[in-house]
Amino acid sequence: MSRRQHKAAAPGPSRPTVSVCRGCCCGTEKIPGVDHAGQLAQLRQTAGGTATVRAVECLDACEHGNVIVVQPSAEGRRAGGRPVWLGLVNDPHAVADIAAWAADGGPGIADAPEILDLYTFSPSRRIRAGLED
Numbered sequence: 001m002s003r004r005q006h007k008a009a010a011p012g013p014s015r016p017t018v019s020v021c022r023g024c025c026c027g028t029e030k031i032p033g034v035d036h037a038g039q040l041a042q043l044r045q046t047a048g049g050t051a052t053v054r055a056v057e058c059l060d061a062c063e064h065g066n067v068i069v070v071q072p073s074a075e076g077r078r079a080g081g082r083p084v085w086l087g088l089v090n091d092p093h094a095v096a097d098i099a100a101w102a103a104d105g106g107p108g109i110a111d112a113p114e115i116l117d118l119y120t121f122s123p124s125r126r127i128r129a130g131l132e133d
Contacts, residue, residue, distance in 0.1 A: 013073055016106030018043055018098065021067040023058020027099040031065050034090045039066065042092065046099035051106060061123050066090055068098055072107040086119040094119060101125020 014112030020040055021027065029035040043053045064087025071132050084107055089095060097113045104110035 005091030011109040013052065013071075014075075016047075016073045016076060016102050016109075017071040018047060018051050018053045018058045018102050018106075019059070019069040020053065020073065021057075021059040021065065021069075023060075023062075025062040026065040026067050027055070027059070031090060032118070033068065035092075036066070039089070039095050042095050043068075043099045043102075046096065046103040049103070051102040053102075054107070059123075061087060061121075062086070064088055064121055064123075068095075070098065070102055070106050070112075071108065073105070076106055079108035081106065084112065084116075085109065085121055085123055086116060087121045089119055 014029060019044060022036070022040075025031060027040075030060070040053070040055060047053055059067050059069065064085075065086075066089045068086045068089050069083050070086070071083045072079075086094075089098065097116055101110055101112050101116070
């Protein structure tokens with residue numbers, strides 16, 4: 001039996017959160033040929049009414065740039081949804097799929113389009129903890 005003290009889970013956000021890395025590599029000319037501002041605008045336009053879309057500092061997964069993390073709402077987390085890390089999101093069609101999924105409820109609520117499996121990766125615990133704190 002673990003001796004760790006577990007805190008009661010906070011209620012969490014009422015809607016999914018889409019975190020778009022805009023740090024040292026993602027969202028910059030280091031990843032050429034991508035309309036970085038357009039990505040963020042597309043996410044906000046499509047999912048902004050039902051999901052929180054935010055630009056965040058470097059998520060420390062630069063080898064996967066551009067990185068987007070879709071975090072579940074409180075309801076989605078209760079249903080088993082967990083944050084989904086998506087990397088190499090440099091195609092407008094992938095951004096459209098992410099936006100539509102978030103607008104439909106995101107992890108735990110709606111199934112992600114299968115094509116997003118190609119973009120999914122698992123960062124280290126240290127990196128994940130930095131976003132989820």
